[in-house]
Amino acid sequence: MQPDSLIFIFLNAALMNNFVLALFLGLCPFLGVSGKLETAVPMGLATSFVMLVSSLCAYVINLILVRYDIEFLRLIAYIAVIASAVQLVEMTMKKYTPGLFRSLGIFLPLITTNCAILGLALFQTFKHYDFFQSVVYALGAGAGFTLAIALMAGLREKLDLSDVPGIAKGAALSLMLGGLLSLSFMGFAGLGGAH
Amino acid sequence: MTGHEIRHQQTRTSPWPMFAALGGIAMLSGFLVVLVYQVTRPMIARNQRQAIMAAISRVIPGAVRNRAFVVTDSGLRPAKKGETGDIIYAGYDKDGKLAGIAARAAAQGYADMIYMLYGYDPKCRCIRGMKVLKMTETPGLGDRIKTDPAFVANFEALDARLDESGRKLAHPIVTVKHGSKRHPWEIDAISGATISSRAVGKALNASAQRLLPKIAPYIDTLRESKP
Amino acid sequence: MSKKDGITWETFADGLWRDNPVLVMLLGLCPTLAVSNSAINSLSMGLATTFVLISSGALISLLRRFIPRQVRIATYIVIIATFVTMVDYTIQAISLDLYNALGAFIQLIVVNCIILGRAEAYASKNPLGKTVVNALGMGTGFTLALFTLGAIREILGAGSLFGVDLFGPSFEPWVVMILPPGGFIVLSLMLLAFNFINARAGRKIEQSEGCSHAA
Numbered sequence A: 001m002q003p004d005s006l007i008f009i010f011l012n013a014a015l016m017n018n019f020v021l022a023l024f025l026g027l028c029p030f031l032g033v034s035g036k037l038e039t040a041v042p043m044g045l046a047t048s049f050v051m052l053v054s055s056l057c058a059y060v061i062n063l064i065l066v067r068y069d070i071e072f073l074r075l076i077a078y079i080a081v082i083a084s085a086v087q088l089v090e091m092t093m094k095k096y097t098p099g100l101f102r103s104l105g106i107f108l109p110l111i112t113t114n115c116a117i118l119g120l121a122l123f124q125t126f127k128h129y130d131f132f133q134s135v136v137y138a139l140g141a142g143a144g145f146t147l148a149i150a151l152m153a154g155l156r157e158k159l160d161l162s163d164v165p166g167i168a169k170g171a172a173l174s175l176m177l178g179g180l181l182s183l184s185f186m187g188f189a190g191l192g193g194a195h
Numbered sequence B: 001m002t003g004h005e006i007r008h009q010q011t012r013t014s015p016w017p018m019f020a021a022l023g024g025i026a027m028l029s030g031f032l033v034v035l036v037y038q039v040t041r042p043m044i045a046r047n048q049r050q051a052i053m054a055a056i057s058r059v060i061p062g063a064v065r066n067r068a069f070v071v072t073d074s075g076l077r078p079a080k081k082g083e084t085g086d087i088i089y090a091g092y093d094k095d096g097k098l099a100g101i102a103a104r105a106a107a108q109g110y111a112d113m114i115y116m117l118y119g120y121d122p123k124c125r126c127i128r129g130m131k132v133l134k135m136t137e138t139p140g141l142g143d144r145i146k147t148d149p150a151f152v153a154n155f156e157a158l159d160a161r162l163d164e165s166g167r168k169l170a171h172p173i174v175t176v177k178h179g180s181k182r183h184p185w186e187i188d189a190i191s192g193a194t195i196s197s198r199a200v201g202k203a204l205n206a207s208a209q210r211l212l213p214k215i216a217p218y219i220d221t222l223r224e225s226k227p
Numbered sequence C: 001m002s003k004k005d006g007i008t009w010e011t012f013a014d015g016l017w018r019d020n021p022v023l024v025m026l027l028g029l030c031p032t033l034a035v036s037n038s039a040i041n042s043l044s045m046g047l048a049t050t051f052v053l054i055s056s057g058a059l060i061s062l063l064r065r066f067i068p069r070q071v072r073i074a075t076y077i078v079i080i081a082t083f084v085t086m087v088d089y090t091i092q093a094i095s096l097d098l099y100n101a102l103g104a105f106i107q108l109i110v111v112n113c114i115i116l117g118r119a120e121a122y123a124s125k126n127p128l129g130k131t132v133v134n135a136l137g138m139g140t141g142f143t144l145a146l147f148t149l150g151a152i153r154e155i156l157g158a159g160s161l162f163g164v165d166l167f168g169p170s171f172e173p174w175v176v177m178i179l180p181p182g183g184f185i186v187l188s189l190m191l192l193a194f195n196f197i198n199a200r201a202g203r204k205i206e207q208s209e210g211c212s213h214a215a
Helices: A006-016 A027-032 A037-067 A071-096 A098-112 A115-126 A131-159 A171-192 B002-013 B016-059 B149-155 B194-224 C009-013 C039-063 C069-094 C096-105 C107-111 C113-123 C128-158 C180-200
Strands: B065-072 B075-078 B087-092 B098-108 B113-121 B126-134 B174-176 B186-188
Touching: A006 A131, A006 A171, A027 A131, A027 A171, A037 A071, A037 A098, A037 A115, A037 A131, A071 A098, A071 A115, A071 B016, A071 C069, A071 C107, A115 A131, A115 C096, A115 C107, A131 A171, A171 C180, B016 B065, B016 B087, B016 B098, B016 B113, B016 B126, B016 C069, B016 C096, B065 B194, B075 B194, B087 B194, B098 B194, B113 B194, B126 B149, B126 B194, B149 B186, B174 B194, B186 B194, C009 C128, C039 C069, C039 C096, C039 C107, C039 C113, C039 C128, C069 C096, C069 C107, C069 C113, C096 C107, C107 C113, C113 C128, C128 C180
Parallel strands: B174 B186
Antiparallel strands: B065 B075, B065 B087, B087 B098, B098 B113, B113 B126
């Protein structure tokens, strides 16, 4: 696989360098909203959607910044535009697709402060991805996030039924599970290696 | 709390305080960022120059000065400041003689991209040194491409001659299984880190195949253009 | 907490243990765990975060009367992003090696929930002096927790501390500790130890799960 091919970029963002399990991005919702499968999956989908929107925004902003040679404003521009874009999407959804809004809407404000969103925008800039590569990168990152949070929720639903010592309840146990998941995802690392 | 509520009411009727606050903050932050950018820019540029020179002197033995060139289809030209594209560095020793040419190479490794710089010596027509610039290979396994003495020895004189047509390498650079290196254009892989070793071979081959044929006709020009 | 209270020891010390941002509030993990694989990286990340925490807190506290409620979050984010950009360039000017090791994660300090959380919960309601002292305490607690994590991971995973070899060549490093799973596992063990100590002392500290409440 060529490192700049679209399928490779997708797999790389989803499995090999999974945003949550390898890069520690988006840990907050990963720990906070992974209690039940039925909320974890919509959260993952909502995040993927926001990732796509902000990836497109970041691509356009970066073109403007490079054109006028003002790259030192990149961070401020990214965070401001992404936050506003998410808010706009939220308002549009509320007006035109209230059903979708009810199922995803509660997560949207949470997502804006999610590090994975800004991380995605910054990484795609540093990797000099073009338009289609950026889109695929965003889709891959979203898929990887959804996969990680869904797996985590499945594990935690089972754990609710088991007897755990008091000091390990809550965050400590979730993090330990995250470590084990991360360990198993390490197995994907060689997927794109030179053959 | 009542004062707060009154203010709240007022701002709801008039948007100007909001514009004023946002505009004011934007001005202030723009000022601060530009200030820091202006102060640090020369320092950052100096750091980058030093880092590049340090990397070049690692891959071109004896190089103390360098000049950057851009490789284009129509030849070489001196690189402008901040230019991107196929940049190569001509390294000169302390007498001002051309000691070698450094170029970049990159390939997908085990975890992520591996970026490296290598030095080409026009006298022996071989690669004289390779330095990994950036990688995230597994510590203790893949990252031995940077430290393993036997692996690093591959790049003391790695054959990179061009064939008669001058358009490609006479022998493509390849990574071979650990212990089976027979020819000077082969790289002996690290056992247990085959994927990372192969990535180095692939990167060097791709970069050398593409750049060396374009550079070769201009070696004499590089010799004369002292820094 | 009454607003008339002056600066007390607790203003500073709350951040060290009782409200430790990492161990109790589980805030600001996202961009920082990734660079906690060595002592020097985690220390620099902690210090950079502390600087942003203090300076953005100070500015927000000074401007708190002029910022209309409706646009406060936007203003806070712009202020925080400004200071992070400043830190980013300063680190590049100090050491490129450090900058390359931390990568994009310096810029990700912007979305570190602890900074926006403190801006909203503390700096926007308290005078300058108190805000700075509290931010210093939070930053110190954050840096200490992150540094401990980084040091443990480096000692176990590479057999060294600040790059100095500790055990000699006979030590076989636990490579997994400097890989991503090691970050999760060591932090989990640190939380266990923290909970154990608190349980022994009879203290009840409610841990939150992620920064869901901060948004």
